[in-house]
Amino acid sequence: MDQQANKLYEELGGLARFVENAMKTIAEVGPQIMSSSAQLPTASSHLKDLNKMTEDGTLEVMRLTEVIQDNCVRISKELRAVVETLQTMDCVTLAQRLEAVNTAVTEDDKHLTEIMTALSFQDLVAQRVKKLVTILDEVQRKLMELVVVFGVRQNGKRLPDNGVADDLLKQLEASNSTAMKQEVADDILAQFGFK
Amino acid sequence: MPADPSMKILVVDDMVTMRRIIKNILKQLGFANVEEAENGQEGLQKLKADTFGFVVSDWNMPVMTGIDMLRAIRADEKLKTIPVLMVTAEAQQSNLVEAVQAGVSNYIVKPFTAETMQEKLGKIFK
Numbered sequence: 001m002d003q004q005a006n007k008l009y010e011e012l013g014g015l016a017r018f019v020e021n022a023m024k025t026i027a028e029v030g031p032q033i034m035s036s037s038a039q040l041p042t043a044s045s046h047l048k049d050l051n052k053m054t055e056d057g058t059l060e061v062m063r064l065t066e067v068i069q070d071n072c073v074r075i076s077k078e079l080r081a082v083v084e085t086l087q088t089m090d091c092v093t094l095a096q097r098l099e100a101v102n103t104a105v106t107e108d109d110k111h112l113t114e115i116m117t118a119l120s121f122q123d124l125v126a127q128r129v130k131k132l133v134t135i136l137d138e139v140q141r142k143l144m145e146l147v148v149v150f151g152v153r154q155n156g157k158r159l160p161d162n163g164v165a166d167d168l169l170k171q172l173e174a175s176n177s178t179a180m181k182q183e184v185a186d187d188i189l190a191q192f193g194f195k
Numbered sequence: 196m197p198a199d200p201s202m203k204i205l206v207v208d209d210m211v212t213m214r215r216i217i218k219n220i221l222k223q224l225g226f227a228n229v230e231e232a233e234n235g236q237e238g239l240q241k242l243k244a245d246t247f248g249f250v251v252s253d254w255n256m257p258v259m260t261g262i263d264m265l266r267a268i269r270a271d272e273k274l275k276t277i278p279v280l281m282v283t284a285e286a287q288q289s290n291l292v293e294a295v296q297a298g299v300s301n302y303i304v305k306p307f308t309a310e311t312m313q314e315k316l317g318k319i320f321k
Contacts, residue, residue, distance in 0.1 A: 058212045066219065113309050116219045120306045123213040124284055127255065182304045182311060185291055189302060192295045195318070 026146070033143050040140040044133045051126045058122040065112050072109040076102055198320035200225045202248030207231075207238035207264065208282075209256040213305075217251055217282065220309045224316065235259030239267055242274050249319075254283035254290065262297055269298040278319045282307065 079102040086095040186194075204226055208214045214231045221229050230247075232238035236259040238252065250268070252261040259267075261281055268274045278300040283290070294302055301315045 055210075055212060059215070062212065062215050062219075069219075113220065113223050116216050117306065117308055120213060120216050123208075123210045123216075124305060126210060126212075127284060182307065185302055185304050188288060188291050189295070194295075194301065 030146075033146060037140045037143040040136050040143075044136045047129050047133050047136075051129050054122050054125060058119050062116060062119060065115050069109060069112045072105050072112065076105050076109070079105065198226070198316055199248060201228055202226070203246065204229045204249045204251065205232060205238060205241055205247045206251045207233075207235060207256070207261065208253040209233050210253070213253065213282075217312075220312050221251075223309055224313055235261055235264030235267070238264050242268065242277070243271075247277060250277055250279045251282055252279060254281060254294075262293060265294070265297045265299060280315055280319065 079098055083095045083098045083102065086092075086098065204221060206214050206217045206221075206229055208217070208231075218229045218231070221227075230241060230245075232241050234256040235252070238250070239259070241247075242250070252264060254261040261283065265279050265281070268277060268279060275298075279298070280301050280303060281294050281299050282303045282305060284305040291302055300319050303311055303315055
């Protein structure tokens with residue numbers, strides 16, 4: 001019995017030394033963790049700036065696109081009126097040429113609509129950046145908690161535990177691997193009776 | 196019943212760029228009477244304060260999400276028949292099923308084209 005107890009004490013002693021060494025090691029790397037995590041708010045800020053910059057740029061492209069779209073509609077209306085007048089005056093060739101110009105203007109109007117829809121990339125990028133910012137904020141909070149738990153004190157206040165980083169990370173991964181195309185969505189909708 | 200070009204449409208999205216794109220497409224399709232809201236809560240307030248014929252909504256928004264707004268619309272006696280089209284990057288099967296169960300009228304996956312919007316409008320207002 002004594003022999004067993006001695007062995008148990010020995011093992012407990014070994015375990016205690018291991019835990020103490022581990023805590024010392026973690027306490028030593030604490031300042032490095034603090035230093036690294038201090039950079040995270042800057043990274044978040046840069047990401048937020050990126051969102052703002054792409055939004056401003058996209059809005060300006062949209063503004064100019066809409067101006068050109070309105071011009072296209074006006075030019076097309078004017079051309080059509082001129083074509084009708086020329087047709088009544090029997091200027092067939094001139095009318096045909098102007099009709100061709102009108103067709104080109106109408107096609108360009110469609111291209112402008114395509115430019116507008118292509119700009120939706122900004123929304124998709126902004127959504128992912130927002131998720132990354134939330135993840136960075138939570139990683140920073142967890143690093144700070146580690147430092148505090150293992151002996152390096154700092155003045156930061158403890159943030160409420162949102163526990164959303166894992167969820168957002170999964171969503172980001174899902175956007176890469178399981179993002180659904182419109183055709184797949186339509187197939188699923190059809191299964192629910194949508195026609 | 197075909198869509199009435201003069202009907203008032205509400206576009207609900209927290210991203211100003213996306214609201215502008217949807218408004219632009221709707222204008223190209225002949226619908227110029229469009230209002231905007233930044234989130235589900237603001238959308239719901241506007242729906243209750245005025246008469247709208249159609250709602251186009253994003254899914255992920257602060258304050259109130261699109262799916263919560265959709266549920267609130269379907270639970271409201273005055274609003275429950277308004278067609279709601281979800282336009283969202285949340286394109287996982289579970290999201291789509293959730294939207295269908297909540298009473299969505301149709302669903303568009305971002306990024307999308309003007310043709311897709313026209314096709315969905317045609318299906319909703321046939």
